[in-house]
Amino acid sequence: MSTSARSSLVIVGAGLAGVRAAESARNAGHDGSIVLVGAETALPYERPQVTKEALLAGASPRHYVEHDQLVGRLGVQLRLGTRATGLDRRRRLLRTADGKIGYDALVVATGAQPTPCPWGNLDGQVSTVRTARDAVLLHRVLTGRRRVVVVGAGLIGSEIASAAQALGAEVTLVERGCGPLEASHGRSLAEHLARLHRTAGTRLVTGAAVTSLVRAGASVAVDLGSGERIVAEHVVWAVGVRSDLGWLVGSGIRVAEGVLCTTAMVTNDPAVFVAGDAAQVVATDGPQAAPRSMSQSMAAAQGLVAGHNAVTPPGSWSRTTATPYFWSTWYDRRIQGVGVPSARSTVLQEGGGTLHLYEHRGRLTGAVGIDAKASVRRVRELLREGSSSGAHAAREMTGRPA
Amino acid sequence: MSAFELDSSRCEGHGVCVDAAPHLLALDDEGELVLLAETFGDADADAAADAALVCPVAALRVVGPGEASS
Known part of the structure; x- marks a missing residue:
């Protein structure tokens, strides 16, 4: 062998x-x-x-x-x-x-590695996060900072916004789409995830692109395409990885x-x-x-x-057959994604949580759950069995259509 | 015979391992991982080893016969 x-x-x-x-x-x-x-x-x-x-x-x-x-x-x-x-x-x-x-x-x-900020790190006032060292340094920076801007509301940006808020910062999250994960998972989920941020007190600015980042004394001025200027003590750049x-x-x-x-x-x-x-x-x-x-x-x-x-x-040789899976935690809410998203989705309520089920040509392709562990587990089983339609999956879930 | 060693302080119930060895592992209704068999034989060794390696939080390990748990 x-x-x-x-x-x-x-x-x-x-x-x-x-x-x-x-x-x-x-x-x-x-x-x-x-x-x-x-x-x-x-x-x-x-x-x-x-x-x-x-x-x-x-x-x-x-x-x-x-x-x-x-x-x-x-x-x-x-x-x-x-x-x-x-x-x-x-x-x-x-x-x-x-x-x-x-x-x-x-x-x-x-x-x-995180995509670097096109305007540089402005002497440490703009950071990216990927390593253990980055986390320890950013924790120090965020603790006691009044105003923080996080650019990019993907999983990483959203987690950082949630942590910054928990550390006492006043957080503005700037996102190009209508909410987190819109490009990959569609509008319905993005709008739902946007509400998580807003309910928790994070200011989420959607449909927004950063047009410039400049130092303004001890602060950083973040200019958006809309003409709005946000002034903050620190900026975290979380616009994807490469x-x-x-x-x-x-x-x-x-x-x-x-x-x-x-x-x-x-x-x-x-x-x-x-x-x-x-x-x-x-x-x-x-x-x-x-x-x-x-x-x-x-x-x-x-x-x-x-x-x-x-x-x-x-x-x-063996080959990869693993079902894609991610998890994320914001404001103590658990977000889990299993399988792959597709254009058509159904939203179900489960207890205090929500499940977004995705199907393509009548077949279940994946789901994203928010505080819906049991349903995500069931979707994983259905994907493993490989024979389920989206409608069948929806009927299987204990929840009712939202 | 070999056995799984589950570090329950690490396990978060993601269930990725269940896909690799659905006859050996399951999630219960609370999302807690359940070992369906205390030990397993050679026939299940590959599936068990894969289940341990796909865990994204390193909560699952396979221990061989006579290997002390740490």
């Missing part, structure tokens, strides 16, 4: 996808070396906590695995605080800021927004695999792939496949 005792698996990126790739390679019988290269110095930690628990508490997120588990039980050589700088596929060498590392198989799991793949330029690995791969998580080089936010699955080898889904649960599922396939022959 394993390639050879001396074969070397190198994993670039020490987040969840990278850790899962290492565990999965060992489960598949890989007895060669595993080197885990991470740009951050911290042990792998729970990134979803960065804009949730860690930001609220000003503490580092929990680790996924402790040092002895990684090094002792899994036999992983850790190269933390080491940034990948290039790839020489012909000689199978990973270049890093600290020297070259040879590999027989490579897994790219370098994730994604994968920084500059280190792969010239390597011959095909990239678009992410590293292109099949559902076996293999790139155009059969020795190079990819998992997590850095991956962009293109369906050239089987059933239609789901749209690029950047989530923690996809990172785990893809890490599992990439790690397995990196150390086994192509005949025994």
Whole structure:
């Protein structure tokens, strides 16, 4: 099963996808070396906590695995605080800021980074949030700040707005659409999520684009297309993420927004695999792939496949079949998304919660629940069984149409 | 025989693991994870290992025979 005792698996990126790739390679019988290269110095930690628990508490997120588990039980050589700088596929060498590392198989799991603010960070008055360190720093900044502007009401921006509010700030959330997740999940859900912000006391400005960000004394002036100017002590820029793949330029690995791969998580080089936010699955080898889904649960599922396939022959490769899933928490409300959204949705009430069910051509494709854990669980079951119509799913739910 | 080790302080009832091994794991009506069998044999080892690895909050682990829980 394993390639050879001396074969070397190198994993670039020490987040969840990278850790899962290492565990999965060992489960598949890989007895060669595993080197885990991470740009951050911290042990792998729970990134979803960065804009949730860690930001609220000003503490580092929990680790996924402790040092002895990684090094002792899994036999992983850790190269933390080491940034990948290039790839020489012909000689199978990973270049890093600290020297070259040879590999027989490579897994790219370098994730994604926040899109930078086009007006810069204005000497620290504008920030983005992605790492444990970002969360601790932003917690300090938000505590005691009177006025905060968060730009972008996606999951991350919404979580930051919720945390800032809990820390006592007066929060304005600026969003291009009519509410959170409009582009991906449609107007009905976006309007519902917008109400969550407004009910909690966050000022949500929708249909708004930032036209300039300038310092105004100790404050920042945020100008909107409408002509409105919002003055705040701090601005958080949360307008999406992008994968920084500059280190792969010239390597011959095909990239678009992410590293292109099949559902076996293999790139155009059969020795190079990819998992997590850095991956962009293109369906050239089987059933239609789901749209690029950047989530923690996809990172785990893809890490599992990439790690397995990196150390086994192509005949025994596995493929990703995971159902997309995300969760988010704002103002103590739990938002869960399972499956994929589509244009047609039905809204159901469940106890104190709400379920938005999505269907395409009469078939259930996914759902988003707000405080609707039991219904989300049932949708997951129906998607797994793979035979349910949206109408059938709606009848199944205990709720009544809204 | 192997067994699951569930860290209930971490588990948030996302249910991702259930998709990987629906015959071994389930969510109850309160959204709490339930282990359907105390232990499982070799036939279920791959599904169980996958279920543990897809957990997005690292709440589930597979322990082999005789392995002490920590």
